[in-house]
Amino acid sequence: MTATTLALAKVRNIGIMAHIDAGKTTTAERILFFTGVSHRIGDVHDGDTALDFLKQERERGITITSAATTCRWAGHTINLIDTPGHVDFTIEVERCLRVLDGAVAVFDGVAGVEPQSETVWRQADRYGVPRVCFVNKLDRAGADYHRCVDMIRERLGAVPLVVQLPIGSEAGFEGVVDLVSMRAHVWTDGRHSVVDVPPGLAEEARRWRRTLVETVAEHDEDSMTRYLSSADLSSADLSSADPDGGQPSEEELHAAIRRLTVTSAATPVLCGSAFKNKGVQPLLDAVVRYLPSPLDVQDVSDEEPLSALAFKVMADRHLARFTFVRIYSGRLVSGAAVLNSVKERKERIGKIYRVHADKRVEIESAGAGDIVAVMGLKQTTTGETLCDPAHPVVLESMDFPAPVIEVAIEPRSRGDVEKLGAAVHRMSEEDPSLHVRQENGQTVIGGMGELHLEILVDRLKERFHVEANVGRPRVAYRETVRRAVERVDLTHRKQTGGKGQYAKVRISLEPIGAGYEFVNRVTGGRIPKEFIPSVDAGCQEAMQAGVLAGFEMTGVRVVLADGDFHPVDSSELAFKIAGSMAFKEAVRRASPVLLEPVMTVEVTTPEEYLGAVIGDLNGRRGRVEGTGERTGAWVVQALVPLAEMFGYVGDLRGMTSGRGVFTMRFAEHAEVPAAVAKKIIAEG
Numbered sequence: 008m009t010a011t012t013l014a015l016a017k018v019r020n021i022g023i024m025a026h027i028d029a030g031k032t033t034t035a036e037r038i039l040f041f042t043g044v045s046h047r048i049g050d051v052h053d054g055d056t057a058l059d060f061l062k063q064e065r066e067r068g069i070t071i072t073s074a075a076t077t078c079r080w081a082g083h084t085i086n087l088i089d090t091p092g093h094v095d096f097t098i099e100v101e102r103c104l105r106v107l108d109g110a111v112a113v114f115d116g117v118a119g120v121e122p123q124s125e126t127v128w129r130q131a132d133r134y135g136v137p138r139v140c141f142v143n144k145l146d147r148a149g150a151d152y153h154r155c156v157d158m159i160r161e162r163l164g165a166v167p168l169v170v171q172l173p174i175g176s177e178a179g180f181e182g183v184v185d186l187v188s189m190r191a192h193v194w195t196d197g198r199h200s201v202v203d204v205p206p207g208l209a210e211e212a213r214r215w216r217r218t219l220v221e222t223v224a225e226h227d228e229d230s231m232t233r234y235l236s237s238a239d240l241s242s243a244d245l246s247s248a249d250p251d252g253g254q255p256s257e258e259e260l261h262a263a264i265r266r267l268t269v270t271s272a273a274t275p276v277l278c279g280s281a282f283k284n285k286g287v288q289p290l291l292d293a294v295v296r297y298l299p300s301p302l303d304v305q306d307v308s309d310e311e312p313l314s315a316l317a318f319k320v321m322a323d324r325h326l327a328r329f330t331f332v333r334i335y336s337g338r339l340v341s342g343a344a345v346l347n348s349v350k351e352r353k354e355r356i357g358k359i360y361r362v363h364a365d366k367r368v369e370i371e372s373a374g375a376g377d378i379v380a381v382m383g384l385k386q387t388t389t390g391e392t393l394c395d396p397a398h399p400v401v402l403e404s405m406d407f408p409a410p411v412i413e414v415a416i417e418p419r420s421r422g423d424v425e426k427l428g429a430a431v432h433r434m435s436e437e438d439p440s441l442h443v444r445q446e447n448g449q450t451v452i453g454g455m456g457e458l459h460l461e462i463l464v465d466r467l468k469e470r471f472h473v474e475a476n477v478g479r480p481r482v483a484y485r486e487t488v489r490r491a492v493e494r495v496d497l498t499h500r501k502q503t504g505g506k507g508q509y510a511k512v513r514i515s516l517e518p519i520g521a522g523y524e525f526v527n528r529v530t531g532g533r534i535p536k537e538f539i540p541s542v543d544a545g546c547q548e549a550m551q552a553g554v555l556a557g558f559e560m561t562g563v564r565v566v567l568a569d570g571d572f573h574p575v576d577s578s579e580l581a582f583k584i585a586g587s588m589a590f591k592e593a594v595r596r597a598s599p600v601l602l603e604p605v606m607t608v609e610v611t612t613p614e615e616y617l618g619a620v621i622g623d624l625n626g627r628r629g630r631v632e633g634t635g636e637r638t639g640a641w642v643v644q645a646l647v648p649l650a651e652m653f654g655y656v657g658d659l660r661g662m663t664s665g666r667g668v669f670t671m672r673f674a675e676h677a678e679v680p681a682a683v684a685k686k687i688i689a690e691g
C-alpha cells in the first residue's frame with residue numbers, strides 16, 4: 008500500500024438517508040457533535056441545526072440542500088454528505104448517491120419502514136450503495152426495534168444483520184448490547200460507558216449472536232467454510248469466541264460483516280435515540296468498521312491525471328459560490344488550470360476547502376477519493392466533469408429528467424424583472440432540474456413536483472427578494488408538430504415615420520424526435536450573414552410558447568431557405584420578428600399537437616387489492632406494463648399520464664385500506680388524445 012492508499016483506506020464518504028422526520032438531521036447533528044466538530048447540540052425545534060441553514064428549510068423542518076461536511080472518528084475522516092429526504096427531490100438524492108461510497112439509513116423506530124424509506128432504499132440499490140441501518144427514536148412510545156428489523160427484511164428485501172439489541176424500551180431505553188463484542192453500551196446523564204451485558208438480557212443476547220453468526224455464515228463464503236463445516240452452530244456457545252473451535256473472533260466477525268456490507272449482500276442493523284444522544288458513538292464505529300472506503304469502490308491513484316465530478320453548486324450566506332466536487336483520480340490543486348470537459352471550457356481552481364459544520368479550512372490540494380469544496384469555478388455546474396486539460400475525460404454525467412410541473416411567475420415591478428432573471432439563472436446552476444422559459448412576457452419555471460416548485464418559489468422570494476405574483480402549478484405539457492411544411496413566406500414591414508423595419512424570410516419546418524434544430528440554406532447573400540442568427544433567435548423564442556396553448560415546443564427542425572432585406576430598414580430586430588412570425592405561421596400549418604408527461608408508476612399492494620388497483624390505473628388512462636410478486640406483496644408497473652395522478656396518494660390509500668404505496672418518475676412525453684387536448688386548449 009502506498010501512503011495515499013493507506014490514507015484513503017481511512018476515508019468514508021457517506022450520506023444519511025431517511026424518510027422525512029425519521030431523524031436524519033438530528034442524527035447528522037449528533038454525529039458532528041460527537042466527532043467534536045459541532046460544539047453544542049442544537050435542537051431541530053429551535054431551527055438551529057448545523058446542516059439545515061437555509062431559512063425556509065428550517066421553517067419546513069426538511070433538509071433539501073446537500074452539503075459535504077467533514078469530521079473525524081477513530082482515526083478516520085468521514086465526509087458526511089447531506090441528502091434530501093423528499094421524493095420530489097429524487098434528483099438531488101440521486102446526485103448525492105453517485106458520490107457516496109456508503110450510507111446510513113435512518114428509520115423511525117415507531118413508524119418502521121415507510122413508503123418513502125422504500126423509495127430511497129431502492130435508489131440506493133440502483134446505485135449499489137452499501138448501507139448500515141439505524142433504527143432511531145427507540146425512546147418513543149410505541150417504538151419496536153424487532154418489528155422494524157422484520158420490515159427491513161420483508162419490505163426492503165434486505166438481509167438484516169442484527170448487530171445490536173436495545174436495552175430497555177420507550178422512556179426506559181438506556182442503551183444497546185453490541186452482539187459482536189457482547190458488551191453493553193449505556194448512556195446515563197449524557198455519559199457513555201461500556202459495561203457487562205445486563206443479566207436479564209444475557210440469554211437473549213446469546214441467541215441473537217448465534218443468529219448473527221449463522222446469517223453471516225450463510226451469506227459469506229469465507230465464514231461458511233470456516234464455521235459451518237466445523238461447528239454445530241445451533242448448540243455452540245458463541246459468546247466464548249474460540250477461533251480454533253470454529254467460532255469467529257470479534258475481529259473475524261467484524262471482517263465478515265464488513266465483506267457482506269461492502270458488497271451489499273447484507274446490512275448491519277443498529278439502534279438508538281439520536282435525540283437522547285444514545286447509540287451515536289457505536290453507529291460511528293459501525294460506519295468506520297463496515298462501510299467501504301473509496302478504495303473498496305474503485306481503483307484510485309494520485310498519479311493519474313485529474314478527474315473530478317462537480318455534484319453540487321451552492322452559495323453561502325454571503326452568496327460566494329462553492330462547487331462541491333468528488334475527485335475520482337489525480338490531485339486537485341489550488342490555482343491549477345483544469346478543463347470542464349462537458350462545456351469544453353478552461354476553468355481555474357481557486358481556493359480549496361474542507362468544510363466542517365461550523366468552519367471552513369483551506370487546503371492546498373486534495374487527492375482521489377476525497378470530497379471538497381472549491382471556490383473560483385465560474386462555469387461549472389452540477390454533474391459536470393473537471394479534468395486535466397491534457398487528458399480530457401467525461402465522467403458519466405447524470406440524467407436530469409424533464410420537468411413535469413410548472414408555474415408562471417409575474418414580477419411586480421421592473422426591478423423585480425431583473426432580479427428574477429438573475430435569481431433563476433443562479434438557481435438553475437445550483438439545481439439543474441429547475442427549468443425556465445418565457446411565455447408571453449411571463450417567466451415560467453418547471454420542476455420535478457409540487458413541493459419542488461413551492462420551494463423554488465420560496466427561495467426566489469426569501470433569498471433573492473423577488474416580489475412576484477405566482478400562478479397555479481400545472482402540468483408541464485409540451486407542443487410539437489406532426490407534419491412537415493414547405494415554403495412559408497413572411498414579410499415583416501413596419502413604417503412609422505423615420506427608419507422603418509423590413510425583413511423577409513422563407514422557411515420550412517419538419518418534425519424531429521425532440522429538441523430544436525436550425526439549418527441555414529440561404530445563398531448569395533439574399534439575407535446578410537449578420538441577420539441569420541436573428542432569424543434563429545426569433546424561432547427559438549417562438550419555441551418557448553407554442554401556438555396551441557402556450558406550452559414549450561419540442562421536436563422541430565427549421566430550415567431557412569430564402570429571404571430578402573432592405574439596405575436601410577433591415578435590422579437584427581426585424582429579422583428576429585420575421586423569424587418568430589414565420590415560425591408560428593409554419594407551426595399552425597404543420598398539425599401541431601399537445602404532448603403530456605407520462606410517468607412510470609410503481610404500486611406495491613397486498614394481493615387482495617390488486618384488482619382494484621389495476622382497474623383504477625386503467626381508469627386513469629394508464630397502461631399496465633407488468634405485475635409481479637416481491638417480498639410478499641404485489642407490484643404493479645404502469646405508464647400513467649401525470650395529469651391523471653393528482654390526488655392519487657389519498658385514492659390509493661382509500662382503495663387499499665392504507666396499505667398500498669407507490670413511486671412515480673418521469674418516463675416520456677406522449678401525445679394527448681384529441682378529446683382531452685381540446686379541453687386543455689380551451690382552458691389554456
Ligand SMILES: Nc1nc2c(ncn2[C@@H]2O[C@H](COP(=O)(O)OP(=O)(O)OP(=O)(O)O)[C@@H](O)[C@H]2O)c(=O)[nH]1
Pocket residue numbers: 025026027028029030031032033034051052067068069070091092143144145146147279280281282283
Ligand atoms: N423522541 C425522539 N425524537 C426524535 C429522535 N430523533 C429525532 N427526533 C425528532 O423527530 C423530529 C424529526 O427529526 P429530524 O432530525 O428533523 O428528522 P429528519 O429526518 O432530518 O427530517 P427532514 O429534515 O424533514 O428530512 C424532530 O422533532 C426531532 O426532534 C429520537 O431519537 N427520539
